[in-house]
Amino acid sequence: MGSDTQRTRRYPPKPADAYLFATCLVDQFAPQAGLDTVRLLEREGIAVHFPEEQTCCGQPAYSSGYPDEARAVARRQLELFTQPWPVVVPSGSCAAMMRHHYPKLFANDPALLAKAVALSDRIFELTEFLVHVVGFRREDCGAPCTVALHTSCQARREMGVAETSGALLADLAAVTVAVQARAEECCGFGGTFAVRQPDISAAMVTDKVASLKESGAQSVVSADCGCLFNILGRAAKQDELAGRRQASLPGEHIASFLWRRTGERHEQ
């Protein structure tokens, strides 16, 4: 597992420039999370570069058992980050793909493997980057609230950054992080798993939604959009079936949450 190598990761000092690899889900379905990521980083004095040619990390095909198709897509992303800047990814799952699986994907091609390994070193999951590279500390300007945190399995086990989202939330004075049962258990998304094993996936996400609600949280935050869509989509479906108008479990990406809590402005 990736976390074995992650144990010893060393972090660079805060850079003047960084790339954003936004991920296909953020680009198409959750652009606000991407925009708020850019704002958060810019406020820290980092110039954010978004290579327009980026599409998807290739994980959907990779984890579904289509390595050639994944490679064709991943190969394009290998070419995007020509300057030696860090690449920030607002998703633990896509970050893990680029950091830990690209080298496996290109293991049989020495030239591409070298590129994949070099890129792998520069891949940072957003909350990891904020905590370990940026040293993010901003005053909380929001009203008191209780949130639950969902950390994706890839952030937790492959990137080995189970603590960074929690650390960012813990720094916010008026935010209470609710304690949930089985926080470390998968939400049941798993990419194509959700449609390939609909019943098992539904059972898992139903349990996850239940434990998030039981935690007493008003909302849920996560650094991974895949998990969020799964969890929020399940909660919204339950609301719909029960005829509830108000979302019983709203939620957002941690980038948006942090941006909102810390003033939404560049100068404080």
Add this chain to the structure above:
Amino acid sequence: MSQPIEFHPSFAERSKAAVNDAHLRQSFRGAMDFLQAKRRAQFPDAAALETLRDLGADIRRYALANLPALLEQLEAQLTANGVKVHWAETPDEANAIVLDIARRHDATRMVKGKSMVSEEVGLNHAMAAAGIEALETDMGEYIVQLAGEGPSHIIMPAIHKTKQQIAELFAAKLPGVSYTDNVDELIRIGREVLRKKFAAADIGLSGVNFAVAETGTLYLVENEGNGRMCTTVPRVHIAITGIEKVVAKLDHVVPLNSLLPRSATGQPVETYQNFISRPRQPDELDGPDEVHLILLDNGRTQAYADVQLRATLQCIRCGACMNHCPVYARIGGHAYGTTYPGPIGAIISPHLLGLADTYPLAFASTLCGACAEVCPVRIPIPDILIRLRNEAQARPGTTAASLRGSGAARTAGISAIWRVWSLIYSRLGLYRLTSWFMSRGRALSPTEQGAWTKSRTPLVPAPKRLRDLLRERQR
């Protein structure tokens, strides 16, 4: 083949039925929570655990790297000790060896210690067919045997049963026993039956946890003392195990055994540890007159031959991967339809039974990695699952299709979908166009998105993509 494997109904149907069985889900959930907590309590020092796992993995990798030589050494040592070694390539061969030994001794009664390999070869059925009573003596195995079922967990075979179900089973099946759901009483009843059987048995059969090449020692752990009874009371002891269970040195057993019970049941140590090296000697009071070891291949050499898949054979069968698997917790062991359920079942079964019949198990995972996180010998289970998915969908005849049954899951439709996907996401122009259409046409997004919307609201593209928002911002 004689394995009692049921592939009908399909995995999909079985898992669906299991997920919707509230009773079953509740009992597995409770058991898994309990076992996870017990394991956690056994490893309070995270750094020490990681070091021990490194050691465990190294020991197993070393053994596999030297497998042929170690097996030869094991055979030579055991033979020198007076233990007879047999090699079985298939389950049928293994059963035939056992039957042959039984016939030579006119044996009709066999007591069995817990052995998953004996489940794998369908030994009980083969014995029954030959008129030999093969009685399980591990309490959990005894219960599932009495119920006419197979184990649902490799360490705790009857974990799917409540004590009330066991009480009903005993009352129905055991003459003169009336219903009681007092656990101590149930165990006492079971033990009473088994005691008599030990004394009358001709053959004792057991598994092996580690076979030590250096000394020719069969190491066997258990908690009930039934394993010791099976291996010492009857005149003949037959041990059966897979060829991968060999380790080089007796010293290697120490760290592995420090990992095994703590990972498995959260016990610091097993109640009984048996080191079996030879039959009873003239000056010894007890022990069998004959000891046999059957070493089974049954497809393991296929895993062994592959650099990546060889790691599958590092397994020490602790069951921690299933105790931590969110899918196993939802469907239980029987839904897998294989001798070995859970994550280890998903990665070992394709070698035993072929990928064609077992590939659905490789897809029954979110790749969450909880299994690999706890595996005491660091088997990279999610990577192996991905590899098996690749193999299952590989084009037959290519190098990507290297296993028995490779390509069995390949369908023209799904392959085409991924080709189109790949085309779109590897050509920026195409991606731009498709994603632009999706944003602009979001009102037309389907509200029925197949399996997704059965339990979730539909996914709707945002009105503007991130790239649009960033471009607007720059203006």
